[in-house]
Amino acid sequence: xxxxxLLAVLAHPDDESFGPGGALARAAAADVQVHLVTMTDGAxxxxxxxxxxxxxxxxxxxxxxxxxxxLGVTLHQLAHRDSGFSDxxxxxxxxxxxxxxxxxxxxxxxxxIEEIRPHVVLTHDETGGYGHPDHIxxxxxxxxxxxxxxxxxxxxxxxxxxxxxxxxxxxxxxRLVRKDPTRVGTNNDIDLTKVGVPSxxxxxxxxxxxxxxxxxxxxxxHQSQGGGPPHTRHLPVFLLKLFFPTETFVRLAPAPTxxxxxxxxxxxxx
Numbered sequence: 001x002x003x004x005x006l007l008a009v010l011a012h013p014d015d016e017s018f019g020p021g022g023a024l025a026r027a028a029a030a031d032v033q034v035h036l037v038t039m040t041d042g043a044x045x046x047x048x049x050x051x052x053x054x055x056x057x058x059x060x061x062x063x064x065x066x067x068x069x070x071l072g073v074t075l076h077q078l079a080h081r082d083s084g085f086s087d088x089x090x091x092x093x094x095x096x097x098x099x100x101x102x103x104x105x106x107x108x109x110x111x112x113i114e115e116i117r118p119h120v121v122l123t124h125d126e127t128g129g130y131g132h133p134d135h136i137x138x139x140x141x142x143x144x145x146x147x148x149x150x151x152x153x154x155x156x157x158x159x160x161x162x163x164x165x166x167x168x169x170x171x172x173x174x175r176l177v178r179k180d181p182t183r184v185g186t187n188n189d190i191d192l193t194k195v196g197v198p199s200x201x202x203x204x205x206x207x208x209x210x211x212x213x214x215x216x217x218x219x220x221x222h223q224s225q226g227g228g229p230p231h232t233r234h235l236p237v238f239l240l241k242l243f244f245p246t247e248t249f250v251r252l253a254p255a256p257t258x259x260x261x262x263x264x265x266x267x268x269x270x
Contacts, residue, residue, distance in 0.1 A: 004032040004266055007118035007154070008073075009109065009142040011097070011134040012082060013042040013064035014225045017218035019129075020122065020160045021071055022208025023247045025215060027265065028072035035116050036073045037109070038064060039138050040097050044084035047224045056224065057082075063222045070218035078108060083134045086189040097134050102141060109145035117152045120265045125159035125197070125250065130190050146253065155269060157253040158204065164196025197250070204249040204262040209241040216240065 006027050010016055016024060016036050028034045041057035042064075051059060061077065068075040080097040084090025091098060097105070113121070123142035128135030139159065146157050171181040171192050181192040208215065216237060219228035227233050232240060251260065 004120075004269075005035070005116060005118045006032050006120045006122065006265060007035045007037065007113065007116055008122040009037045009039065009138060009145075011039050011124065011132065011138040012045070013038055013060040014045075014067070014219075014222040015124075015135075016064075016071065016073070017067045017215065017222060018225075018229050020247050020249070021067075021215040021218050022211040023122075023206045023249070023265075024073055025071045025211040025218075026206060026208055029211070032266070033116075034071075034073040035076060035112075035118065036068055036071075037076045037078065037112060039078045039105070039141075040080045040082040040134055041077075042082050044082040044087055044090035045225055049224075051224065059224050060222070063224060066221040067218040070214055070221060072214070076112060078105075080105070083137070085132050085134075091133070098137050102144065105141045106144045106148065109142060110148060113145060113149050113154065114152050118154050119269065120156045120158065121146050121154045122158045122160065122249070122265070125161050127194075129160070129162070130195050143252070156251060156265065158249045158251050158265060161197045161202060161248055161250050162195065163199045163202060163248060165199055167192055167196040201250060202248045203251045203256045203260045204265070205246040206249070206263060206265075207245060208247050209245050212237050212240045212244075 008016065008020065008024060010019065024034050042060035043053050043057040045056060045060065047056060064077065065075060080100055081093050081095040082090060083096040083098040090096060121142065124135040124139045126136065126139050146154060174181040184190045184192055
């Protein structure tokens with residue numbers, strides 16, 4: 001398929017690099033036009049230096065631009081406020097994504113779909129990965145925009161997921177050393193027992209070994225957020241390729257058959 005286009009709609013600065021950055025970089029390296037929509041400003045993120053609000057949003061905007069360059073994608077940043085995770089102050093902000101009328105954001109995304117004309121759309125899954133309200137809202141709004149597209153209808157819709165196989169191992173190891181897997185993260189507000197999906201539900205596995213260097217470089221640009229997820233930031237690239245060779249997705253539309261197993265977002269498209 002010539003002139004292929006992919007649109008990834010994600011909630012925060014760093015979601016692209018800490019999430020499906022390898023698949024985005026792989027598509028870009030294969031001459032796919034990859035567009036990234038980041039829906040919020042990241043103003044409620046946690047930092048070691050105490051930056052918050054508009055100051056933090058400005059820093060994270062710069063980090064996001066640098067990360068997008070590392071991945072080779074075109075960035076579109078929307079102006080919605082970060083709703084925070086278990087943060088009642090951030091969640092109460094009238095401009096927080098979870099408080100913006102759905103029809104307003106769906107219209108924004110619809111305009112981008114008409115402008116970019118993507119063949120494939122990618123977003124978070126319905127659980128938000130680990131329950132983040134902005135991720136869940138992003139999923140809902142992106143699905144709504146996909147379903148309401150008229151002049152241009154993308155051919156496929158995917159959500160990023162992780163297998164719960166690794167999570168079960170991590171949970172078991174934490175319990176062995178008497179740590180609580182239901183209270184992890186900077187603010188002890190992530191429950192690892194609820195993260196991940198059964199392996200059999202995964203429809204699409206994309207080999208990202210050649211892209212790990214780009215993905216790690218993109219993640220490192222997000223210094224305000226630690227420069228990468230804890231389980232990958234300190235590992236050398238050769239070990240990342242060994243332990244995490246693929247990124248995983250579920251195809252939402254067209255509805256997949258039970259036996260569907262893909263290695264590309266564009267496989268079989270003419």
